[in-house]
Amino acid sequence: MFPSKDKNPDDRDLVSRARRGDREAFTQLIVQYQVPLYNMALRMVGGREDAADISQEAFLRAWEKIRTLRDAPFKSWLFQIAANLCYDHFRRNRRYGAMPDEETHNVIGLGIATPDPQERAEAGERNRLVRESIEALDHDMRIAIVLRDVNGMAYDEIAAVLRVPLGTVKSRIARARAQVQERLQQHPEVFPREDARAE
């Protein structure tokens, strides 16, 4: 199910060393994946504490099981562990993840400086609406769109993580985007419709 070729060749050496018990090599893998993994969990479950718990547990399980990892790419395998933990989280809480409501307006995009207070406020409002629209998706669609648009994974990687056919990935991403779009368009003051823009 996993794509046969490891898309990150640097991982191979680290994984090989980690499989032999090299803790430093695994620590480098943690450093490499902690931000994308945490953000995947954050967009799935909402709260920062929960996302951090899931990330920590995913790394721990990966470390404990890494000797069982053979040809599969580490990244897909790690994200598969984290995805399963997200689903466990949903089952435990029997609710859709609540998006973080604290401080998120204080976070702006990687490498983007928006010192103007009004711009910051607008960016914060846009991000809040987008997060809420993602939150409203069912879990299957949510994780597909998060892996694609937050983590930038290719469809075959997502299929490997979710263990579903490629066509299912394509369908879930498309439907998720359509639903998010529909919700965002309910706020034309923030997200003007494309056809209205053209007028």
Add this chain to the structure above:
Amino acid sequence: MPSEPRQHDGPTLEELSAFIDHELSAEGRASVEDHIAGCAECRTRLDGLRQTTQAIRGLPMETPRRAFTIPPEGRRSWSWAPVGWLGGAAAALLVIAFGIQQLHVPGGTGITSGTSMNYSGSGSPNKTTEQAAPGPASSTLDRFGAAANHARTVVDPRNSHRQLTVTTDRAAYPAAGSMIVTGFLDGDPSADISQVRLVLRRGSYGVQLSQPADWTFSGPDPYGGVLTFQATYVFSRLPLVDPRSGSYALVATWTAADGTTLIAELPVTIGP
């Protein structure tokens, strides 16, 4: 509405979505391109999906406020290492107060991820112009000095919210190893990674390290925000002078937009 079934022979929602992702075959892609060239309705649908995709992709990537770790060998339990970058100085004081032995994972090598600093809390009102977490203390370090809290914070004497913190994952390294450097620029909304220089210096000779590509800015907050950066440097790839082993200083320089320059030096040992 994008979820509506197609009403003509144009591309489906799935095809338009996959088109955005470059996940169509060459034939499929050409077919979509041909169609949208002559169909305003589908162009609008495509633009709407693109706008949505860009909005999602524009969500900020956040940096976890904990360091993720693996437990010492043979232990399933672990302890969190909170990484609250808003209070580097306060945490440094805590580290000083309690000593590194309190923070060192007992019975193990103390390996942590590169962001493993035990920082927490918010800025201390009692900052001094320079506060350093303890340097290497041989009694608490393993062969290569796997200190979990090797850090130095310097504070702008004219603006105590503005601080530069630089940390390394260890105090000492094998020559064949690599060093993970994490830094925080606190208290300046105009902080930018281009304002940072990292040099590994021994005596009067220094090697400028490449600028960290992995960085994020969170803020502004009441104190101006925090820019966090991280990079890994492999010693064997650095043009160090033989003998490569010895005592070095990692020198982090932050020249802010107003010209103020903060310089933090952290001793680093490279072993044989």
